[in-house]
Amino acid sequence: xxxxxxxxxxxxxxxxxxxxxxxxxxxxxxxxxxxxxxxxxxxxxxxxxxxxxxxxxxxxxxxxxxxxxxxxxxxxxxxxxxxxxxxxxxxxxxxxxxxxxxxxxxxxxxxxxxxxxxxxxxxxxxxxxxxxxxxxxxxxxxxxxxxxxxxxxxxxxxxxxxxxxxxxxxxxxxxxxxxxxxxxxxxxxxxxxxxxxxxxxxxxxxxxxxxxxxxxxxxxxxxxxxxxxxxxxxxxxxxxxxxxxxxxxxxxxxxxxxxxxxxxxxxxxxxxxxxxxxxxxxxxxxxxxxxxxxxxxxxxxxxxxxxxxxxxxxxxxxxxxxxxxxxxxxxxxxxxxxxxxxxxxxxxxxxxxxxxxxxxxxxxxxxxxxxxxxxxxxxxxxxxxxxxxxxxxxxxxxxxxxxxxxxxxxxxxxxxxxxxxxxxxxxxxxxxxxxxxxxxxxxxxxxxxxxxxxxxxxxxxxx
Amino acid sequence: xxxxxxxxxxxxxxxxxxxxxxxxxxxxxxxxxxxxxxxxxxxxxxxxxxxxxxxxxxxxxxxxxxxxxxxxxxxxxxxxxxxxxxxxxxxxxxxxxxxxxxxxxxxxxxxxxxxxxxxxxxxxxxxxxxxxxxxxxxxxxxxxxxxxxxxxxxxxxxxxxxxxxxxxxxxxxxxxxxxxxxxxxxxxxxxxxxxxxxxxxxxxxxxxxxxxxxxxxxxxxxxxxxxxxxxxxxxxxxxxxxxxxxxxxxxxxxxxxxxxxxxxxxxxxxxxxxxxxxxxxxxxxxxxxxxxxxxxxxxxxxxxxxxxxxxxxxxxxxxxxxxxxxxxxxxxxxxxxxxxxxxxxxxxxxxxxxxxxxxxxxxxxxxxxxxxxxxxxxxxxxxxxxxxxxxxxxxxxxxxxxxxxxxxxxxxxxx
Numbered sequence: 036x037x038x039x040x041x042x043x044x045x046x047x048x049x050x051x052x053x054x055x056x057x058x059x060x061x062x063x064x065x066x067x068x069x070x071x072x073x074x075x076x077x078x079x080x081x082x083x084x085x086x087x088x089x090x091x092x093x094x095x096x097x098x099x100x101x102x103x104x105x106x107x108x109x110x111x112x113x114x115x116x117x118x119x120x121x122x123x124x125x126x127x128x129x130x131x132x133x134x135x136x137x138x139x140x141x142x143x144x145x146x147x148x149x150x151x152x153x154x155x156x157x158x159x160x161x162x163x164x165x166x167x168x169x170x171x172x173x174x175x176x177x178x179x180x181x182x183x184x185x186x187x188x189x190x191x192x193x194x195x196x197x198x199x200x201x202x203x204x205x206x207x208x209x210x211x212x213x214x215x216x217x218x219x220x221x222x223x224x225x226x227x228x229x230x231x232x233x234x235x236x237x238x239x240x241x242x243x244x245x246x247x248x249x250x251x252x253x254x255x256x257x258x259x260x261x262x263x264x265x266x267x268x269x270x271x272x273x274x275x276x277x278x279x280x281x282x283x284x285x286x287x288x289x290x291x292x293x294x295x296x297x298x299x300x301x302x303x304x305x306x307x308x309x310x311x312x313x314x315x316x317x318x319x320x321x322x323x324x325x326x327x328x329x330x331x332x333x334x335x336x337x338x339x340x341x342x343x344x345x346x347x348x349x350x351x352x353x354x355x356x357x358x359x360x361x362x363x364x365x366x367x368x369x370x371x372x373x374x375x376x377x378x379x380x381x382x383x384x385x386x387x388x389x390x391x392x393x394x395x396x397x398x399x400x401x402x403x404x405x406x407x408x409x410x411x412x413x414x415x416x417x418x419x420x421x422x423x424x425x426x427x428x429x430x431x432x433x434x435x436x437x438x439x440x441x442x443x444x445x446x447x448x449x450x451x452x453x454x455x456x457x458x459x460x461x462x463x464x465x466x467x468x469x470x471x472x473x474x475x476x477x478x479x480x481x482x483x484x485x486x487x488x489x490x491x492x493x494x495x496x497x498x
Numbered sequence: 499x500x501x502x503x504x505x506x507x508x509x510x511x512x513x514x515x516x517x518x519x520x521x522x523x524x525x526x527x528x529x530x531x532x533x534x535x536x537x538x539x540x541x542x543x544x545x546x547x548x549x550x551x552x553x554x555x556x557x558x559x560x561x562x563x564x565x566x567x568x569x570x571x572x573x574x575x576x577x578x579x580x581x582x583x584x585x586x587x588x589x590x591x592x593x594x595x596x597x598x599x600x601x602x603x604x605x606x607x608x609x610x611x612x613x614x615x616x617x618x619x620x621x622x623x624x625x626x627x628x629x630x631x632x633x634x635x636x637x638x639x640x641x642x643x644x645x646x647x648x649x650x651x652x653x654x655x656x657x658x659x660x661x662x663x664x665x666x667x668x669x670x671x672x673x674x675x676x677x678x679x680x681x682x683x684x685x686x687x688x689x690x691x692x693x694x695x696x697x698x699x700x701x702x703x704x705x706x707x708x709x710x711x712x713x714x715x716x717x718x719x720x721x722x723x724x725x726x727x728x729x730x731x732x733x734x735x736x737x738x739x740x741x742x743x744x745x746x747x748x749x750x751x752x753x754x755x756x757x758x759x760x761x762x763x764x765x766x767x768x769x770x771x772x773x774x775x776x777x778x779x780x781x782x783x784x785x786x787x788x789x790x791x792x793x794x795x796x797x798x799x800x801x802x803x804x805x806x807x808x809x810x811x812x813x814x815x816x817x818x819x820x821x822x823x824x825x826x827x828x829x830x831x832x833x834x835x836x837x838x839x840x841x842x843x844x845x846x847x848x849x850x851x852x853x854x855x856x857x858x859x860x861x862x863x864x865x866x867x868x869x870x871x872x873x874x875x876x877x878x879x880x881x882x883x884x885x886x887x888x889x890x891x892x893x894x895x896x897x898x899x900x901x902x903x904x905x906x907x908x909x910x911x912x913x
Binding site for chain 1: 504505508509510512513515516517530531532533534535536537538539540542544546547548549550551552553554555556557560561596599600602603604605674675676677679680681731732733734737758760761762763766773776804805806807808852855856858859860862866867869870
């Protein structure tokens with residue numbers, strides 16, 4: 036049994052010298068005990084005597100880089116693992132390329148840990164200004180790394196803060212820079228570092244202001260800034276309050292925006308209709324003549340949603356003007372509803388058809404078209420904010436509710452929408468036009484008018 | 499109203515700047531203060547995020563506006579002319595001092611400076627350039643500077659911006675021309691395009707000059723970027739992906755940022771209040787990655803969208819593509835070329851590199867692949883190895899339910 040003693044936890048040069056000697060003497064990895072500093076030696080160990088066989092050998096450069104990094108890991112086994120890897124690399128050139136090898140993988144993971152720790156130290160060290168004797172200013176930070184990275188990381192701070200005088204204190208090792216050279220000293224305690232800096236209030240002001248309360252993603256934050264670092268970062272003290280207030284601030288913004296819409300709603304609607312005229316969200320815009328947007332007062336309390344424009348609407352550019360529209364007009368008049376006071380629109384805003392000779396035959400819009408077009412109806416609803424919305428037919432119901440429902444299962448019952456409005460589902464007027472049986476058609480028409488009356492009554496009741 | 503001190507201004511002008519998603523500080527030329535008499539700062543390839551806000555965004559730069567006063571009235575913008583937000587304006591010196599004192603304490607990697615447009619575009623641009631000039635020349639600041647440039651500013655001012663800044667950017671704002679017309683009526687898509695094209699030329703000229711003369715000054719070494727707001731106009735994901743790819747090609751952009759439209763205080767009526775799910779923004783970034791690092795063509799990403807042109811929210815676009823084009827799989831990890839390995843859901847660029855070097859040394863078994871990747875469960879249905887072949891999996895109609903992560907795991911970026 037041999038004992039190899041290293042000067043410190045990150046003593047790469049010591050490890051390299053010992054490993055070279057041991058490897059030349061062909062000492063097997065399990066015959067070496069690695070220790071740091073003056074701890075009592077292993078009972079059965081002999082010092083790794085310098086009676087090594089003369090000679091030298093070389094290893095690939097990537098091995099040296101990997102070993103230098105992985106050696107800073109906190110795992111006490113790292114010296115032995117690296118020595119094992121060294122013996123194997125000597126025997127098998129190119130071993131390091133075999134990332135699927137369990138030992139290579141384990142050491143790569145250690146190196147990755149160390150690199151991440153180094154990166155986080157570069158990110159999360161917070162210097163505090165300290166006035167020292169003679170009017171000089173020194174910047175001092177307290178940091179608690181997971182691994183032995185202070186020495187390997189010090190150059191970064193020297194490059195960046197070359198003209199400042201600074202110190203980074205950690206439990207294991209401290210480093211000082213006087214503008215010309217790095218000096219390493221034993222570990223320190225948190226109380227050795229200053230406990231504040233007047234500028235931290237300014238930094239916290241920035242941190243609070245740059246946070247957007249309308250997009251809270253705590254998981255994304257803690258993934259990259261784990262809580263273990265928080266205690267040494269002044270800004271993190273604000274996080275609980277920022278999160279607690281976020282929901283309130285966001286809903287406040289939305290409410291204020293709703294309340295303020297006022298006189299602008301008409302202009303907003305016109306701009307929206309203008310944009311819709313150029314819509315290409317689904318392929319229906321190709322064969323159709325034009326977008327048929329909704330119409331009616333933007334402060335209407337009752338909204339009707341149909342299926343899609345038909346042949347005549349497509350040409351006129353207005354909703355509900357064809358045969359079904361005329362029937363609709365008759366029915367709402369019968370229900371005592373003033374057509375000029377309601378907002379009418381369609382779930383799908385382009386005419387979908389199949390050509391049969393010279394005729395254009397209505398084709399039912401599919402789920403993709405309804406979903407693509409829902410963006411517009413959502414915008415219309417945001418502006419109009421009707422108290423009651425009547426969906427005419429299953430397509431309109433699907434658009435409004437976002438799921439497939441049947442008329443028979445939903446008719447005659449109020450459904451509360453996410454925006455607080457009330458939805459009622461009934462048939463589409465074109466269904467009434469298609470009924471061949473005259474008696475049944477009259478019955479169904481009467482039932483349709485009843486549905487419209489109920490909707491109108493709800494408008495009055497919720498006023 | 500009481501006079502604002504620097505801290506009061508900072509609160510207003512950082513709040514006004516937070517809707518810009520970009521905070522990158524990477525990809526610029528290497529600089530160091532080692533051996534220098536004066537000045538401060540360094541840049542070294544990889545950017546550093548010095549903190550994260552609870553919105554999950556990285557804070558690497560001091561991101562502020564010079565002023566939030568603006569002569570424009572863009573409806574999505576908190577700083578638009580008609581907004582009732584309190585106005586403030588930094589002096590160039592205040593910004594310089596803030597940047598330096600934050601930098602000395604290791605809070606930031608540099609400055610990202612933008613501004614509302616005051617007086618004229620040229621006047622505004624002059625103010626921005628002055629801050630960058632002072633940092634670089636008066637204080638020998640070697641940290642990162644990102645300047646937003648104003649589309650209509652004089653080319654000479656834009657050139658000066660590029661000489662001082664690492665990165666310059668101009669936002670296209672909205673993916674569709676119709677959206678821009680509705681929400682930013684005073685901005686012009688043509689002028690924005692023109693400004694990005696000129697910037698591309700200047701950056702390329704800068705590169706050429708450096709090839710000929712080592713001493714030629716660097717011009718925006720971290721290139722130019724842009725930002726699109728997602729969910730404020732009618733563009734679907736297919737439109738956005740196509741637009742982004744056009745921007746990368748035409749203007750040589752380093753990055754396109756996607757910013758899910760966010761409600762703002764004192765919103766304009768024309769703004770849609772319904773905001774898109776944040777996951778949508780995430781899916782767009784993933785598809786951006788597929789185009790930039792995984793060899794996906796824009797039309798292939800578009801092919802991964804659902805029938806309504808939107809990327810699925812419950813699975814990532816690479817998995818969505820794989821489920822649609824199952825005939826591509828299984829991919830043999832021991833034989834397949836790099837391009838094909840990159841198509842496997844769950845295999846990242848690093849894992850693919852590891853597979854390619856490792857397979858020279860051994861015939862890969864499923865266990866071996868497991869050591870090279872994060873989650874073998876996600877990868878397994880799409881690969882074959884010496885001891886593994888997913889005979890039935892890719893033929894199963896319910897494959898998706900087997901791979902799609904459970905709901906609680908899925909919300910990677912949720913609270």
